[in-house]
Amino acid sequence: MIRANDPQLTSWIDVPENSDFPIQNIPFGVFKTDTLSPRVGSRIGDYIIDLKSLFVLGYFENLPFSAEDFDTFSLNNLMRHGKKATSDLRNRISKLFDSTHTDLKKNDHHVSQVLIDADKVEMLLPIEVGDYTDFYSSREHATNVGTMFRDPNNALLPNWLWLPVGYHGRSSSIIPSGVAVHRPKGQTKPDPEKNPVFGPSQRVDFELEMAFITFDGKPLGDSISTEEAENYIFGMCLFNDWSARDIQQWEYVPLGPFLAKNFASSISPWIVTMDALEPYKVEGPEQDPEVLTYLKYEGKKSYDIALQVAIQPENAAETVICNSNFKYMYWTMVQQLAHHTVNGCNIRRGDMMGSGTISGPTPDSYGSMLELAWKGTKPLTMNDGSERKFINDGDTVIMRGYCQADGVRIGFGEVSTKLLQAK
Amino acid sequence: MIRANDPQLTSWIDVPENSDFPIQNIPFGVFKTDTLSPRVGSRIGDYIIDLKSLFVLGYFENLPFSAEDFDTFSLNNLMRHGKKATSDLRNRISKLFDSTHTDLKKNDHHVSQVLIDADKVEMLLPIEVGDYTDFYSSREHATNVGTMFRDPNNALLPNWLWLPVGYHGRSSSIIPSGVAVHRPKGQTKPDPEKNPVFGPSQRVDFELEMAFITFDGKPLGDSISTEEAENYIFGMCLFNDWSARDIQQWEYVPLGPFLAKNFASSISPWIVTMDALEPYKVEGPEQDPEVLTYLKYEGKKSYDIALQVAIQPENAAETVICNSNFKYMYWTMVQQLAHHTVNGCNIRRGDMMGSGTISGPTPDSYGSMLELAWKGTKPLTMNDGSERKFINDGDTVIMRGYCQADGVRIGFGEVSTKLLQAK
Numbered sequence: 001m002i003r004a005n006d007p008q009l010t011s012w013i014d015v016p017e018n019s020d021f022p023i024q025n026i027p028f029g030v031f032k033t034d035t036l037s038p039r040v041g042s043r044i045g046d047y048i049i050d051l052k053s054l055f056v057l058g059y060f061e062n063l064p065f066s067a068e069d070f071d072t073f074s075l076n077n078l079m080r081h082g083k084k085a086t087s088d089l090r091n092r093i094s095k096l097f098d099s100t101h102t103d104l105k106k107n108d109h110h111v112s113q114v115l116i117d118a119d120k121v122e123m124l125l126p127i128e129v130g131d132y133t134d135f136y137s138s139r140e141h142a143t144n145v146g147t148m149f150r151d152p153n154n155a156l157l158p159n160w161l162w163l164p165v166g167y168h169g170r171s172s173s174i175i176p177s178g179v180a181v182h183r184p185k186g187q188t189k190p191d192p193e194k195n196p197v198f199g200p201s202q203r204v205d206f207e208l209e210m211a212f213i214t215f216d217g218k219p220l221g222d223s224i225s226t227e228e229a230e231n232y233i234f235g236m237c238l239f240n241d242w243s244a245r246d247i248q249q250w251e252y253v254p255l256g257p258f259l260a261k262n263f264a265s266s267i268s269p270w271i272v273t274m275d276a277l278e279p280y281k282v283e284g285p286e287q288d289p290e291v292l293t294y295l296k297y298e299g300k301k302s303y304d305i306a307l308q309v310a311i312q313p314e315n316a317a318e319t320v321i322c323n324s325n326f327k328y329m330y331w332t333m334v335q336q337l338a339h340h341t342v343n344g345c346n347i348r349r350g351d352m353m354g355s356g357t358i359s360g361p362t363p364d365s366y367g368s369m370l371e372l373a374w375k376g377t378k379p380l381t382m383n384d385g386s387e388r389k390f391i392n393d394g395d396t397v398i399m400r401g402y403c404q405a406d407g408v409r410i411g412f413g414e415v416s417t418k419l420l421q422a423k
Numbered sequence: 424m425i426r427a428n429d430p431q432l433t434s435w436i437d438v439p440e441n442s443d444f445p446i447q448n449i450p451f452g453v454f455k456t457d458t459l460s461p462r463v464g465s466r467i468g469d470y471i472i473d474l475k476s477l478f479v480l481g482y483f484e485n486l487p488f489s490a491e492d493f494d495t496f497s498l499n500n501l502m503r504h505g506k507k508a509t510s511d512l513r514n515r516i517s518k519l520f521d522s523t524h525t526d527l528k529k530n531d532h533h534v535s536q537v538l539i540d541a542d543k544v545e546m547l548l549p550i551e552v553g554d555y556t557d558f559y560s561s562r563e564h565a566t567n568v569g570t571m572f573r574d575p576n577n578a579l580l581p582n583w584l585w586l587p588v589g590y591h592g593r594s595s596s597i598i599p600s601g602v603a604v605h606r607p608k609g610q611t612k613p614d615p616e617k618n619p620v621f622g623p624s625q626r627v628d629f630e631l632e633m634a635f636i637t638f639d640g641k642p643l644g645d646s647i648s649t650e651e652a653e654n655y656i657f658g659m660c661l662f663n664d665w666s667a668r669d670i671q672q673w674e675y676v677p678l679g680p681f682l683a684k685n686f687a688s689s690i691s692p693w694i695v696t697m698d699a700l701e702p703y704k705v706e707g708p709e710q711d712p713e714v715l716t717y718l719k720y721e722g723k724k725s726y727d728i729a730l731q732v733a734i735q736p737e738n739a740a741e742t743v744i745c746n747s748n749f750k751y752m753y754w755t756m757v758q759q760l761a762h763h764t765v766n767g768c769n770i771r772r773g774d775m776m777g778s779g780t781i782s783g784p785t786p787d788s789y790g791s792m793l794e795l796a797w798k799g800t801k802p803l804t805m806n807d808g809s810e811r812k813f814i815n816d817g818d819t820v821i822m823r824g825y826c827q828a829d830g831v832r833i834g835f836g837e838v839s840t841k842l843l844q845a846k
Contacts, residue, residue: 130594130595131593131594131595136678157676157677158612159612159619159673159674159676162610162618162619163610163619163674165674165677165678165681166678166681167590167591167678167679167681168590168591168592168593168681168685169591170554170591170768171553171554171594172553172554172643172768172769172770172771172774173643173768173769175643181644182644182767184766184767185646185765185766185767186765186766187585187586187715187765189581189582195585195712196582196585196586196715197715198715198716198717198765220595220596220598220686220687221604221605221846222846223608244766247766250582251582251586251588252677252678252679253580253582253677254580254588254675254676254679255559255588255589255590255675255679255680256590256675256677256678256679256680257678257679258588258589258590258591259762259763259765259766259768262591262766262768263643263766263767263768264643264767289618292610292619292620292621293621294621339682340682342608342609342610342621342682343607343608343609343667343670343682343685343686344605344607344608344686344687344846345593345595345596345682345685345686346595346596347595348595351595423644423645423767
């Protein structure tokens with residue numbers, strides 16, 4: 001077991017019950033405050049840990065990091081040191097805050113420099129994303145979409161069970177939790193008999209996804225096998241793949257979604273490392289037909305991560321509209337990465353790969369309004385009595401996720417994004 | 424007229440007849456030599472101009488540039504100063520090499536420092552590409568593909584004449600001319616009745632395209648109008664959008680091309696500025712139906728750029744297989760950029776936008792093997808007697824392009840890429 005994952009560990013910092021950030025988590029992110037420039041941080045309970053300060057104070061001695069790995073606006077520098085180094089860093093931070101260690105605790109002056117109230121910081125985009133790829137790996141989601149828009153009896157397209165379908169998305173419009181999004185304008189064709197029209201999208205939707213972030217890959221022309229794949233994955237975050245369904249419907253044949261997606265993609269600010277998620281590994285679903293050799297893998301490669309989506313209307317309390325789980329995904333991350341690189345495509349440090357909408361088997365576990373309200377035919381009722389077929393101006397969409405086992409809960413925090421009216 | 428475009432200008436450097444690089448061109452690129460680190464350069468005739476040295480020697484006085492704009496491995500730093508500054512820089516370089524100016528010419532020591540034989544340098548990738556978007560804007564290409572794979576009587580999909588169809592591509596695998604590419608491996612379904620198989624692609628193709636490179640754009644949520652678009656475009660290059668047709672056919676429904684494209688995308692090393700291309704502007708084709716308001720534009724926004732593709736088999740002379748022209752494009756760059764941002768999607772400095780395959784009206788002007796050999800039914804004969812349906816291992820695909828008017832020829836050089844056997 002990775003030392004920092006020991007369920008017995010406790011911290012000398014008080015961690016509220018059901019916090020996403022016990023000492024077993026130690027995620028990585030980037031923050032700033034009114035007085036502190038953007039820098040790398042971690043979190044325990046309700047405190048941000050200023051890793052730049054810990055570095056400057058000498059607490060990362062004998063680790064391969066330098067000042068520019070922490071005194072920077074993204075995790076990309078840190079990640080250049082690779083999996084072992086970032087694992088060692090997490091273990092070191094864990095030790096510093098472990099109840100049985102006093103190196104840091106005993107130095108009040110250092111502690112006051114290093115710990116910051118979580119509500120005093122602004123969390124920034126944690127990664128400078130190079131290429132962003134989105135997969136389409138939930139069988140239930142693909143089946144629901146195929147049922148609604150094609151043929152219920154042949155809902156899955158012929159390639160779907162043979163390869164993890166994916167496509168390239170837009171990196172420039174990836175934003176962190178808390179940044180509001182304007183309703184996009186675009187071309188749609190509401191009346192099939194009439195010409196297309198231009199205006200604000202009438203069907204703005206979320207997609208409940210998770211994303212993983214990669215380390216440096218191999219040179220162009222080389223592939224990463226399913227067996228090697230885990231060495232190239234740094235961690236995960238929550239991901240809301242905003243979608244404008246009416247724009248998508250008119251534009252996406254034959255080259256895929258474009259303006260329907262690239263107006264915004266929101267991610268949660270903490271990258272939870274694959275190390276921290278290790279105790280929550282589970283078997284992926286059985287794959288039938290048997291996959292081709294390059295997609296085979298051994299062992300547990302899926303993760304039991306409970307996911308939730310809520311809508312908070314303007315000036316009203318939130319309503320939970322979806323409870324899903326990452327373990328429902330048909331294709332695993334190691335398969336996605338092996339497939340992505342099997343043609344020699346190179347990945348780079350800071351690439352982001354989305355899972356695709358995560359829908360579960362029951363109607364309350366579907367990962368988009370399109371599916372939850374079934375193409376507008378089954379509107380959802382909010383706690384304030386209002387109905388939703390899609391997302392309204394002023395609504396905030398909140399996604400949360402956590403793992404739980406052996407009395408430990410490792411969470412992702414949330415990705416919370418308000419939809420503003422069209423500009 | 425922009426001063427540097429004056430057809431009467433001559434340089435005190437000898438420029439061979441039919442050179443792509445007369446004094447009226449002054450493109451920008453990045454090079455290195457055995458002894459010089461990567462740096463920004465330009466070119467006249469058969470000489471590379473070391474712009475880092477010109478800067479250090481003080482020849483860019485009163486321009487807003489600093490050392491890191493030239494002493495760097497991409498043009499991205501330079502481009503942060505925007506359109507006016509890069510125009511002024513081109514004019515300054517033009518003046519320094521103009522026959523009527525002796526500031527530089529008279530200083531032999533400086534001249535020997537600044538000029539390098541073109542065959543002594545290695546040209547590098549000129550741009551650190553953020554996001555790469557590919558359009559699909561040639562009516563003839565879209566019609567040919569629709570005819571081959573769908574219905575000859577309804578070859579164009581319903582949205583095609585209403586919006587410039589585009590999709591996101593992969594930035595990590597964009598490579599400069601001269602870097603060889605391995606035949607990609609992947610999943611294909613050669614027999615519709617049998618299961619898919621894995622192996623080297625049997626249908627590797629080129630796509631003759633051009634690409635434009637953007638300056639810094641507007642913040643997320645804002646749009647760039649057709650009227651504003653030219654202010655955000657730095658220049659253009661040749662672009663070979665390598666494609667594996669058999670992988671594409673099996674994977675692309677419903678989310679578009681992915682592994683069929685992302686194994687490599689080759690570009691020519693010189694970015695020819697929009698300023699230099701100004702004299703070659705022509706009317707775009709008439710658009711019917713009339714486009715929606717946000718896609719309307721006034722004036723000449725297309726360019727007369729002659730394009731050529733040749734295949735050079737291993738140990739044989741090349742055969743020209745295509746003569747096309749950029750002016751055939753149905754959608755213009757200003758429309759592509761306006762469409763791309765109309766939903767609020769932000770562009771950044773160094774984004775690359777491909778035109779899509781440029782096919783002309785006649786069979787010898789089609790921009791891909793798929794069309795030239797019409798799905799393998801009309802193989803092309805090389806000068807050495809061999810036949811081609813697609814690209815063979817050992818073949819080098821060479822694309823060239825130039826503009827000509829008033830006795831001046833502005834060229835792009837070439838993008839030349841050898842296809843190696845599968846790894």
